[in-house]
Amino acid sequence: LQELGGTYAIHEFGSPEWWQHYSHGKFAVEDVRTNPLTLPYSEAYQSLGVLSYAAHPFHADENRMVALAVTSRTTRVWSASELSLLEHVVARVWPLVERVRSEAALRESRRQMSLVSDHVPALISYLDHQEIFRFANGKYHEWFGLKPDELEGMHLKQLLGEEIYKQRAPYIARVLHGQAVKFEGPTQHRYLGRRDLELSYVPDFGPDADIRGFYVMAMDITERKKTEKQLEHQARRLRLLWEAAGVILTAENPDTMLQRVFGKISPLLEVDTFFNFMVNEAGDALALQA
16 A cells, blocks of 8 residues: 655645535545546646545534545546445544544643653642542652552542541532632651641532542641741740840849749740749858749
């Protein structure tokens, strides 16, 4: 068989009238050199080694049409049975071709999405309305020791465990009612132990506005939380010192001053009593005051 693959300009092979014949059903040309629709373009056909051909269209959708054609290097009368066979082949085979192409495009799209999402410093996944994993990026393997294909089909509760799932449940209920939510919650890392996450749940609406599932993005904020607590502790410590300084400046009685200062700083020191002492003039006794 001669290879005719390539990209060609339609106007090199026929007029608009010729294309209308093409698009409306079975179309056969016994000899491109004598058919009125192809005669002005016969050289283009002959350059490809085509003297006769038959074609049948397939309307893939409202805006797209494809056609299956068979050609001959010699003139040929195409019989009704041959044209009928061509019609049946197009009707049966082309939908399969379209499906295979769609599946290949979907696989490539998922491959590219995985390639990108695996390099994002976040847990990214998609769960259906029954809370079943349908997609998970490579970070899930890092956290839970499960590959994405092992997670697919698993229920969220099975992955998180009873305690953590219970914390997530109110937010899952909200996202499955169509509300995007953002919150913080714990998750167990297989090596690092309990970690703090910032999670976002985004609903996935179907064509009829029904909820098909939801997207998840989770960022590890453990270190940020630690830093925030340290800054909060330092700010509190500074505030208490300023308050203690105010007590020292305003108290007239030394004992009262110490009691008030202790009252200010005891939460910071996490103690519940204090005492001060003085050595007597003889140096053989202590005077304690609590």
